[in-house]
Amino acid sequence: MRQFRCPNCGQRVYFENYFCERCATPLSFDARQMTMVAQAGAHDCVNRQHLACNWAVDSDASDFCLACRLNRTVPNLSEPGNLVRWQKIESAKHRMIYDLLRLGLPVKSRAEDPSHGIAFDFLSEYPGAKVLTGHDEGKITLNIAEADDAEREARRAQMHEPYRTLVGHFRHEIGHHYWDILLRGSPDLPAFQALFGDERADYTEALQRHYENGPPQGWRQSYISAYATSHPWEDWAECFAHFIHIVATLDTAADLPLGLGRLSGRALQDSYREDDFDALLKAWVPLTEAVNEINRSMGVSDVYPFVLTPSVIGKLHFVHMIVRKAARAAEQRGEVAVERARVSA
Template sequence: MKAFSCRVCGNALYFENSLCVSCGTALGYSRNEHEIVPVDEDGRYVDRQGLVWHVCANLNLSGCTWLATVEGGQCFSCDLTRTRPADDDLEGLSQYPVAESAKRRLVVELDARGLPITTRDEDPEQGLCFDMLSSVEENVVIGHADGVITIDLAEGDDAHRVKVQSELDEPYRTMLGHLRHEVGHYFESVLVRGDERMNTCRELFGDESKDYQAEIDRHYSEGPPEDWQESYISTYATMHPFEDFAETFAHWMHISDTVETARAYGLTTVDPSAFTLFSDLVTGVWIPLSTALNQINRAMGSDDLYPFVIPPPVLDKLDFVAALARDPHPVPA
């Protein structure tokens, strides 16, 4: 995430700001410009080409600060949401802004990496969309299938999320983490095509044709292999090659965004694009940076920011994912 500032007064802004706390200017996020821009009293912004943009209709519903092409319409990020809580589901609606905020950050990250987002309108069968479901009255399973990412809005409640994290003995669990993991499944289905990519993917992550349900049952009955730390980023990654890829994709996004944010705020001066191999960025920048950030968190009495150890085989997996992002145009299978 880049560092933003108010175009009117120069005050530092957070990505979520809809108002500059210094000068009071109303704001909106322009996806086209990748900038937070001032809007007028009618919620309008006129860009350099003379196009008129409007504050998203969901500003008061989900806290969306993005700009839409049509007055009273939704922005690109909100359009990706296929299902949201009903108007009478007060608990689900109270949790909804957390998920939408994380999704907006996810879209910015995907845009920054040049990863293509094909919408459901463009591809009704495989296009990307999100079902933001409330588990108040039904069981919701977080997952991905044919471009549809399902999110349990209860994960936006800190107490619930920490409870589940403790029950599953996970070192890390966040809404943004869920989205990065699930979109990893989507991009594996979109980008890993053609014999060369498929073969390399199988060499690194394993045979994806393994029975998925059988592997899930095995994982939860037997647990991870004793030596899992030597080849995997997490115990969840040991469940199935699909999950190993998605976990690796999520960590590629964790690392990329955190390093770039650290650079934007002066914590490091290294340009991530200067590294040919992502693994060199990990060993040369990320490991010392995350070690320092972990110690800062401990100084505040908090848990480690990045409670993971990256073994050499995972570095190879990260390089594969990063290479897909650099060339997101696969040869058809």
């Protein structure tokens, strides 16, 4: 994401900041203007009291901000460790919601869309009550153990995954939601099926087969991850997550002194709204190669441990096309509240 400035003194501030570290002005993120505002006069989200949200409320109808209104179940804060887990979860979730707003996709709560609206359930696992992270008709469940670094790393190793993060979970699960509202029954469905396969294949059976047998031989040629091989819906959700990884990280890089325009041959105005998919890719590949090398020199894992083959690029291109189409349609319906000028300024 782009850099933010303190509205009082101009100091660089971060997306998660509650105060300016230079002048101590209380800060809130205003999701309509996509900018940091001084808290005075702004109405802060109720979850600020738990340091779980620094957004301003955007409507008179709720004491919660646009991101927190989507919560249905939050962790039981009387249990030790849950406050810190929840804060990490909210931080990742708020980044994902920011992504959706920048992409211009419709973000609807359960109250606004009772059949498909987004609702988050952040649940603890107990003996006999397993919690599976997943999506079902707008309802997104997250096992809060994923907020514990050691737990998540153990699961990552056990599943042979090169990358497992909270923000990655959110970008994946929300991908299922947008499949439902953008592709189910749409004229673009045959093109989806040609690229990703027939999603009418039995989902439970497909997942069971994947967990028993692992991915097919040579899967890297056609899939971004082993998990993407399990079912066309999972392939879509993985590609959707990667598309957001790409535009979100390019957006951050665009504001840093990296000479990205020189690397890619062209400067991107707004990666989230870029219509030229090849321009995104031309910037993304050299950026990931450079940052992976930087990570290796510090002895940490690659920031982007994935290979984009022509077949995977074709799928990412399709995600890009669907997202841009949905954003343009939402804009025409006047549904997008974000002030474009503020973002590209």
